[in-house]
Amino acid sequence: MGELLANTLPGMRDLLPEEIARWQSAEDRARRIFARYGFLEIRTPVIEATELFARSIGAETDIVGKEMYTFRDQSDRSVTLRPEATASVVRAYLQNTMYRGGGVTKLYYIGPMFRHEKKQKGRWRQFYQIGAETLGTDHPAADAEMIETALRFLESMGIKAELLINSVGCADCRPQYMDLLRQELRKHLPALCEDCRRRAETNSLRVFDCKVESCQPYIQKLPFIADHLCGDCAEHFSSMKSCLQEAGIAYEFAPRLVRGLDYYVRTAFEIVSGELGSQNALVGGGRYDGLSEVLGGPRVPGLGFALGLDRLVMLLPEDQSSGWQWKPELFLAYMGEPAFRKAQDIARGLRQRGHACYYDFLAGSLKSQLRLANKLRAEHVLIIGKDELERDRYSIKSLKDSRQWEVTLSELESYLQAQAKGRAV
Ligand SMILES: [Zn+2]
Ligand SMILES: [Zn+2]
Numbered sequence: 001m002g003e004l005l006a007n008t009l010p011g012m013r014d015l016l017p018e019e020i021a022r023w024q025s026a027e028d029r030a031r032r033i034f035a036r037y038g039f040l041e042i043r044t045p046v047i048e049a050t051e052l053f054a055r056s057i058g059a060e061t062d063i064v065g066k067e068m069y070t071f072r073d074q075s076d077r078s079v080t081l082r083p084e085a086t087a088s089v090v091r092a093y094l095q096n097t098m099y100r101g102g103g104v105t106k107l108y109y110i111g112p113m114f115r116h117e118k119k120q121k122g123r124w125r126q127f128y129q130i131g132a133e134t135l136g137t138d139h140p141a142a143d144a145e146m147i148e149t150a151l152r153f154l155e156s157m158g159i160k161a162e163l164l165i166n167s168v169g170c171a172d173c174r175p176q177y178m179d180l181l182r183q184e185l186r187k188h189l190p191a192l193c194e195d196c197r198r199r200a201e202t203n204s205l206r207v208f209d210c211k212v213e214s215c216q217p218y219i220q221k222l223p224f225i226a227d228h229l230c231g232d233c234a235e236h237f238s239s240m241k242s243c244l245q246e247a248g249i250a251y252e253f254a255p256r257l258v259r260g261l262d263y264y265v266r267t268a269f270e271i272v273s274g275e276l277g278s279q280n281a282l283v284g285g286g287r288y289d290g291l292s293e294v295l296g297g298p299r300v301p302g303l304g305f306a307l308g309l310d311r312l313v314m315l316l317p318e319d320q321s322s323g324w325q326w327k328p329e330l331f332l333a334y335m336g337e338p339a340f341r342k343a344q345d346i347a348r349g350l351r352q353r354g355h356a357c358y359y360d361f362l363a364g365s366l367k368s369q370l371r372l373a374n375k376l377r378a379e380h381v382l383i384i385g386k387d388e389l390e391r392d393r394y395s396i397k398s399l400k401d402s403r404q405w406e407v408t409l410s411e412l413e414s415y416l417q418a419q420a421k422g423r424a425v
Contacts, residue, residue: 011116011119011123011125011126013124017326025157026157026309026313027110030130033152033153033156034108034153037106038106040107041107042108042109043109043111044082044092044109046082046114047082048087049077049079050068050080051078052080052091052295053080053083055294056090056294057084057261058261060202060206061261063084067083067115067117068114068115068116069081082113083115086288086306090133090291090292090295090302091295093107093133093292094295094296094297098135099136103136104136104137104142105134106134107133108131108132109129110129110309111128111129112127112128113126113129122310124310127309127310130153130309130312132146132150132304133303134302135292135300135301136300136301136302138236138287138289138301140236140240140243140267141239141240144243144244144247146285147244147249148249150271153307154283157312157316159312159315159316160275161273162250162274163250163251163252163271164251164252164272165253165268165269166253166256166258167225167226167229167237168205168258168259168266169228169233169266170232170266171290172232172233173228173229173230173233174265180223181204181205182200185200185222188218191214191218192218193215196212196215205225205258207219226253233266236267257270259286263288263291263293264286264287264288265287265288266286266287267287268287269284269285269286269305270283271307276311282311282312283305283307283308285304285305285306286304287301288303288304289301289302327376327379328357328376329357329419330355330357330378330382331357331358331359331373331376331378331380332357332381332382332384333360333366333370333373333382333384334359334363334369334383334384335385335386340359340363343359343382344359346384350413350416353413354420355416358376358378373399377399379398380397381396381399382396382412383396383397393406393407394406394407394412
């Protein structure tokens with residue numbers, strides 16, 4: 001035997017069958033809730049031209065600067081594993097001219113993203129996001145509905161979360177504010193951290209993301225963009241807030257919540273959970289009316305959010321998963337070769353009619369088979385021995401209440417069917 005190649009790459013992990021139930025429950029619920037709001041699923045490639053992300057996310061960001069999985073493929077093309085999906089979805093929207101006809105397009109996605117981040121607890125280099133995008137409208141009700149969709153999904157998973165909102169202005173009002181912000185920052189430049197000093201000139205809004213303790217007193221005193229909105233942006237923000245109120249959604253105004261790129265306009269929001277500690281954002285989203293043009297398309301207003309599935313799953317209680325955990329309705333225990341063939345035959349028929357059945361290829365004693373049935377949390381065990389084969393009557397045992405009785409095969413099937421009906425109610 002050679003070297004055992006039994007390690008994932010650093011920062012990568014397997015999601016094993018025993019934890020997958022919680023993932024499936026979140027994904028299934030997302031599909032159901034998003035469908036209620038009219039979002040349709042889109043699946044884009046996990047790999048795209050590097051330029052797509054460099055342009056849409058911004059060369060100045062940590063994501064593009066330090067964290068992307070970028071390499072040259074066999075055609076010597078620079079390609080990148082997607083670090084997020086909004087750029088891909090908007091690319092797909094443009095490539096497939098979904099804007100034709102001028103309507104609103106609502107899309108959602110579920111899938112893996114890739115960032116070569118510094119190793120830290122709870123951060124994975126392949127991580128999963130659920131996200132939604134609404135393209136083709138700048139109506140403030142679309143912003144409120146987007147937020148509502150995300151919140152209803154979290155609620156349906158039993159997660160309590162808080163909504164933070166802000167407006168980051170537009171191409172008309174932001175430049176003036178940015179001048180003001182830069183002036184303020186220049187006054188304190190020597191006292192700020194290295195990142196802030198760099199951002200002060202290149203991407204001033206990102207100063208608000210700084211977590212360095214010594215920067216905070218200065219950041220606290222900076223002017224807020226929400227106090228410098230133009231009439232249209234102020235109107236949009238206040239309509240969006242009324243829509244939230246009408247939907248019965250509580251929010252907190254977060255004047256420091258910003259997104260650093262030019263094409264991000266107006267609504268910015270986050271949904272946070274106190275249960276997550278300092279890295280508490282579950283959902284981040286906002287409006288990006290200029291993104292389509294950045295990617296060479298026509299002007300198409302849009303907005304979206306992305307939700308970190310790895311973090312969400314961490315918040316789900318174990319017991320929520322039990323209903324999703326796979327378990328056989330019937331475990332077939334057999335003694336001897338002819339009984340094994342009979343077990344396979346019975347299982348095959350029942351499986352075709354929708355019942356989850358299991359038997360052990362490695363069957364040892366009856367006792368060891370019963371042990372396995374218990375471990376798999378089977379609901380019933382059917383015992384097939386020489387006697388049973390001859391009489392074509394089998395003993396069935398409920399592992400829930402240890403009741404045991406005899407059945408013919410047709411009785412067995414109607415019994416399992418009745419059980420399944422009971423479960424469905
Ligand atoms: Zn404005
Ligand atoms: Zn700083």
